[in-house]
Each structure stands twice: as C-alpha cells, then as structure tokens.
Amino acid sequence: MHTVSNPPAPGRAVLPSGAEMAPPVAASPMVSFRGVTKRFADRGGKGEFIALAGVDLEVPKGAITGIIGRSGAGKSTLIRLVNGLENPTSGSVLVDGVDVGGLDETKLRGLRRQVGMIFQHFNLLSSRTVYGNIALPLEIAGLSRAAIKARVAPLIDLVGLSDKAGRYPAELSGGQKQRVGIARALATEPKLLLSDEATSALDPETTQSILDLLKTINRDLGLTVLLITHEMEVVKSIASEVAVIDKGLIVESGRTFDVFTRPRHETTRALLSGLPGTKLPDAITRRLKADGGTGDRIYTRLTFFGATAEQPLIARLMSELGAEVNIITGTIDEIAGEPYGSLVVSYSADPAVLSRAEAFYAQTGLSTEVLGYGA
Amino acid sequence: MAPDMLLALLWKALVQTVHMVAVAGLIGTLVGLPIGVFLANSGRGELFAAPMVNRIVGLIVNATRSTPFIILVVAIIPFTRLVAGTSIGTSAAIVPLTLATIPFVARLIEAAIREVDRGLIEAARAMGASRWQIVTKVLIAEARPGITLALTLTLVSLIGYSAMVGAVGGGGLGDLGIRYGYQRFMPEVMAAVVVVLILLVQAVQSAGDALARRFDKRNRQT
Numbered sequence: 001m002h003t004v005s006n007p008p009a010p011g012r013a014v015l016p017s018g019a020e021m022a023p024p025v026a027a028s029p030m031v032s033f034r035g036v037t038k039r040f041a042d043r044g045g046k047g048e049f050i051a052l053a054g055v056d057l058e059v060p061k062g063a064i065t066g067i068i069g070r071s072g073a074g075k076s077t078l079i080r081l082v083n084g085l086e087n088p089t090s091g092s093v094l095v096d097g098v099d100v101g102g103l104d105e106t107k108l109r110g111l112r113r114q115v116g117m118i119f120q121h122f123n124l125l126s127s128r129t130v131y132g133n134i135a136l137p138l139e140i141a142g143l144s145r146a147a148i149k150a151r152v153a154p155l156i157d158l159v160g161l162s163d164k165a166g167r168y169p170a171e172l173s174g175g176q177k178q179r180v181g182i183a184r185a186l187a188t189e190p191k192l193l194l195s196d197e198a199t200s201a202l203d204p205e206t207t208q209s210i211l212d213l214l215k216t217i218n219r220d221l222g223l224t225v226l227l228i229t230h231e232m233e234v235v236k237s238i239a240s241e242v243a244v245i246d247k248g249l250i251v252e253s254g255r256t257f258d259v260f261t262r263p264r265h266e267t268t269r270a271l272l273s274g275l276p277g278t279k280l281p282d283a284i285t286r287r288l289k290a291d292g293g294t295g296d297r298i299y300t301r302l303t304f305f306g307a308t309a310e311q312p313l314i315a316r317l318m319s320e321l322g323a324e325v326n327i328i329t330g331t332i333d334e335i336a337g338e339p340y341g342s343l344v345v346s347y348s349a350d351p352a353v354l355s356r357a358e359a360f361y362a363q364t365g366l367s368t369e370v371l372g373y374g375a
Numbered sequence: 376m377a378p379d380m381l382l383a384l385l386w387k388a389l390v391q392t393v394h395m396v397a398v399a400g401l402i403g404t405l406v407g408l409p410i411g412v413f414l415a416n417s418g419r420g421e422l423f424a425a426p427m428v429n430r431i432v433g434l435i436v437n438a439t440r441s442t443p444f445i446i447l448v449v450a451i452i453p454f455t456r457l458v459a460g461t462s463i464g465t466s467a468a469i470v471p472l473t474l475a476t477i478p479f480v481a482r483l484i485e486a487a488i489r490e491v492d493r494g495l496i497e498a499a500r501a502m503g504a505s506r507w508q509i510v511t512k513v514l515i516a517e518a519r520p521g522i523t524l525a526l527t528l529t530l531v532s533l534i535g536y537s538a539m540v541g542a543v544g545g546g547g548l549g550d551l552g553i554r555y556g557y558q559r560f561m562p563e564v565m566a567a568v569v570v571v572l573i574l575l576v577q578a579v580q581s582a583g584d585a586l587a588r589r590f591d592k593r594n595r596q597t
Contacts (some may be wrong), residue, residue, distance in 0.1 A: 083501055085497060085500060085501060103401050108503075109503040109504070109505065110498070110503065111501060111503075112501055112503035113502070113503040115456040115501075116501075117498070117501040119494060119498060121492075121494055123492070123494040123495050123497065123498035125495060125516065125517055125591050126465050126517060126593045127517050127519060127590070127592055129518070134500075136512065137500065137502040139512065140499070140502050140503060140504045140505075141503065169592075170592060170594060177515065184502075186501070188503075194501075267387065277515075335452070350404050
C-alpha cells in the first residue's frame with residue numbers, strides 16, 4: 001500500500017562521513033567535498049575562526065542542489081571552494097573528478113571557465129554595457145571579436161534582455177542585473193553554475209522569475225546548478241537536492257522532498273518553520289509542554305503526500321479515534337515539484353485514544369510528528 | 376612694458392610651463408600609476424599580496440610627499456645633473472617635477488582603485504581572469520572616472536609646482552611672475568601671469584571633469 005512512512009532512501013547527495021569512494025553506480029558527482037575544513041585566522045592574528053568543520057557532500061550532475069543555512073553557517077565559504085576562490089585548510093574538493101587544490105594557476109583559470117558564478121550583488125562592471133558585461137569572460141578567455149558577438153547575442157535573448165544590450169547596469173532593475181549576471185556566467189558554456197545568494201537582494205516576484213530562469217537553464221542546457229541560500233522558499237521552489245549546513249557541518253542532506261517533509265535535524269526544522277502554513281500560532285506554541293497528563297490534548301503534525309493526500313483522512317481519523325479532532329493549521333504545497341500537505345491537529349491525550357491513533361497511522365502509513373501537549 | 380613684449384614673454388613662459396607640466400605629468404603618471412595599482416592591491420589577502428613591500432613602498436611615497444618641493448628641487452641637484460646633464464633650465468626642472476609627481480599620482484590612483492567594488496575582483500577571478508586582466512579590464516576600467524579626476528588634480532598641482540622651479544632656472548609662468556612682477560615691480564606682468572594661470576587651470580579642470588563624466592556610467596537614469 002503506502003510506503004510513505006518508510007525511512008527515506010539514503011539521499012543521493014549524501015556521502016557518509018569518512019567513507020571510501022565507492023565506484024559510482026550512476027553518473028559520477030559534479031562536485032565532491034571530502035572532509036573539507038576551513039579555518040580563518042582572526043584579524044588580530046590570535047585565535048581562529050572555523051568556517052567549515054569537516055564537510056562531506058556530493059553534488060549530483062544535472063540537478064539543482066541547494067545548500068541552505070543561516071548566515072555565518074559557512075555556506076559562502078563552501079561555495080567559494082568549488083572554483084578555488086578559497087582553498088580548504090584540509091580535505092579536498094573535486095569538480096568533475098578534478099581536485100581543485102591540485103591545480104596550478106593556469107589550470108585553475110581553465111577550470112573557472114567551466115564553472116560559472118552569479119552573486120547576490122550581481123558584481124557587474126558599471127563601465128560596461130549589458131553586452132560588454134556578458135562579453136567580458138569571453139574577452140578574458142581570448143576569443144575573437146566575431147566569436148564573442150556570436151556567443152553573446154543568443155545569451156541576451158535567452159535571459160530576455162534583447163532590447164537592453166546597449167544599456168549600462170545603472171539603468172537596469174535588480175532582476176535585470178541578475179539576468180545579465182546569469183548570461184555572463186553562461187558565456188563560457190560552463191558545466192556547473194554556482195549561485196551565491198543570487199536572489200537574496202531581490203523582491204519576491206523578481207526572485208521567482210530568476211528562479212524560473214535558473215530552472216529553465218538547468219532543464220534546457222542540462223547545466224548542474226549549485227546554489228547557496230538562507231531562504232527555504234528558494235530551495236523548495238527549484239532544488240531537487242538539498243544539504244542543510246550549520247556551524248560548518250552538513251547536518252542533513254538528501255532529496256529536497258524527503259528532507260523537507262521529514263526534517264530530522266533541529267536546524268532544518270527551525271529553517272522550515274519560516275515557511276507559511278508550517279508555523280503554529282504563537283498562542284498555541286506558548287501553551288505546549290513536552291509531556292502531557294490526563295485531560296491534556298496532544299498536538300500532532302500529519303504529513304501526507306501523493307496517494308495519501310487523496311483519501312478522506314480527517315474523517316477517518318475522527319471515526320477511528322472516537323474523539324473530536326481539532327485542526328490547528330495546515331498547508332497544501334509543492335516541494336521541488338511534488339505535491340505535499342502538512343496538517344497540525346489536536347485531540348485528547350487519553351491513552352486509549354493515543355493507542356487507536358498509533359494503529360491508524362501504522363495502517364495508513366501517515367508520517368507524524370508529536371509537537372507537544374497542552375490544554 | 377610694451378604689450379607686444381609682454382605677450383612675447385607670456386607666450387614663452389606658457390610654452391615652458393606646458394612643456395614641463397606635460398613631460399613631468401606623462402612620466403609621473405607612467406611610473407605612478409603602476410605604483411598606485413600595486414599599493415591598492417598588495418595588502419594582506421589582496422590580489423598582489425605583499426604586505427612588507429606594500430609598507431616599504433608606502434613609506435617611500437610618504438617620505439617623498441612630505442619633503443617640501445622647493446627643498447626636493449635643491450636636494451636632488453646631483454641626481455638631476457646625472458639625468459638631464461645639467462642642473463639648470465627647463466629640462467633640468469622636469470626631473471624634480473617628475474619625482475614629486477610620482478608619489479602624488481600613486482596615492483591618488485590608489486584611492487581611485489580602492490573605490491572599485493571588491494566583488495568585481497571576485498567575479499573576475501571566478502571568470503578565470505589573470506591578475507593582469509583583472510587590473511586592466513576591471514580595476515582600471517572601472518576606476519577610469521576616478522583616475523581621470525586624479526590626473527586632472529595632478530596636472531593642476533604640477534602647474535602650481537612649476538612656479539617654484541624658477542629657482543633652478545626652469546622658467547615658466549610662475550618664474551615670470553616672480554622675476555618681473557615681484558622683483559622688478561611690474562604689477563601688470565604679475566596680473567597677466569595670474570590671469571593666464573587661472574585660464575590654464577580652468578581649462579585643465581573643465582576638460583578633466585568633462586572626460587570623467589563621460590567615463591562615469593554609474594549614475595545614469597533611464
């Protein structure tokens with residue numbers, strides 16, 4: 001019947017810490033972080049700041065992978081290791097099988113041409129037009145004027161700025177600037193695109209249009225995308241794989257759908273609670289206790305997807321429990337393109353009711369999480 | 376003084392001033408610009424990281440800049456003789472002028488380059504740019520309005536400095552004003568010199584401002 005409550009399949013993006021690299025069964029990963037640490041000396045020269053405390057992670061080819069964490073979690077450092085803007089203190093970073101740390105200056109520049117990057121603050125040259133900015137990486141690569149023109153024109157069309165080729169960045173909106181940034185990153189026809197908080201400076205509507213563009217590029221060009229963000233919405237909307245980073249460590253990773261519907265780590269839960277429909281009203285959160293006595297009500301989150309979503313579960317739950325069920329909050333949404341629902345309900349914490357509930361959940365395969373007890 | 380004689384004197388002095396300022400400005404910029412670029416990018420963790428060299432170069436620049444120009448002119452006479460073959464005259468005056476211009480330009484260029492957003496360097500590195508490409512295609516290109524204003528200021532200051540090289544027979548407008556206007560009590564010569572200097576500085580400044588505006592694409596409105 002339903003298999004949704006089974007433990008999630010090991011996420012494709014996970015490599016157990018310290019594990020030997022088994023020969024890849026499917027495609028080899030685009031990026032592998034292996035035991036990566038990064039320490040920065042403090043300004044004063046005394047003491048150090050640990051940005052990454054031992055990261056093992058694989059970024060699959062052809063997918064959009066999101067690394068999410070709060071500011072200061074180490075995600076900016078992590079993404080800068082991929083194109084050698086920073087070097088790891090220990091461990092290694094492999095891009096398509098090549099150890100970035102082992103490259104000399106010339107080879108590193110060659111690698112960087114295969115890895116595009118977009119930035120939170122766009123980093124466009126104010127002295128160059130839209131055309132000139134997109135042409136810059138090609139000039140750097142030493143292409144002829146004619147070859148550059150042939151490459152830039154279709155890119156300007158791709159990002160929808162055909163009528164702005166001669167404009168300067170100061171004349172563009174934030175979303176348009178990021179489109180230029182994306183076109184520039186694609187100019188050298190990279191196999192990997194790094195996105196450093198690319199939508200964090202944009203309003204929600206513009207964010208969505210940029211995310212749609214990234215999704216299109218990923219689909220049509222087969223480009224692997226690795227993005228870092230502090231916004232759950234971004235990951236939820238386009239990343240099929242996710243890794244959650246906290247205090248320099250990957251605390252959870254796997255398919256976005258699995259991680260978001262069954263968050264196991266504290267940090268993931270905290271980040272997810274920012275999503276609308278998943279947060280309990282404050283008045284209730286304040287009342288909740290970790291343990292309940294007789295007469296209390298239990299607050300449970302039910303998560304359902306796919307087939308379970310189509311059954312009259314609430315009606316059945318009520319009749320099975322023989323007790324009244326109160327709906328506190330709920331949401332129906334999509335995560336990485338898959339439908340998903342989350343419902344927080346409360347009912348009597350009477351032992352008889354609880355055991356009937358357990359039986360019902362086991363029978364239907366609903367995924368549940370007890371949030372607490374209260375009046 | 377007869378007007379035609381005054382005009383002839385003024386013309387000769389103007390040519391000398393322009394000659395000194397142009398040559399000293401050109402050589403000073405050619406040497407000062409790379410030093411300025413280096414100073415702006417050689418701190419710890421920067422593009423040409425060399426903190427020690429940075430400190431030493433900075434020290435030399437400061438020392439040269441804090442020496443009063445008229446003292447510099449006299450102090451380096453042996454060096455001037457070595458370079459120009461003589462220690463008096465317009466060509467000789469160009470040597471101390473150039474020497475004073477180099478650190479001046481270097482500090483101004485350093486400031487202009489530091490104005491460039493560090494994110495652009497990171498973006499250029501991410502594109503696979505070499506350090507040379509970052510300097511030419513990003514730093515200097517982006518700092519062009521600031522560099523233009525810096526060089527304008529340099530030329531204006533040079534015009535002022537050039538008035539002092541009369542001390543070594545350098546000639547020029549300033550020298551004309553001192554010798555005729557002040558020492559021979561000819562206020563009309565002094566007035567004429569001042570008017571020509573004002574016009575000259577005004578012309579240089581306006582041209583520099585216009586050029587900088589043309590280069591500056593940062594505040595364009597649709």
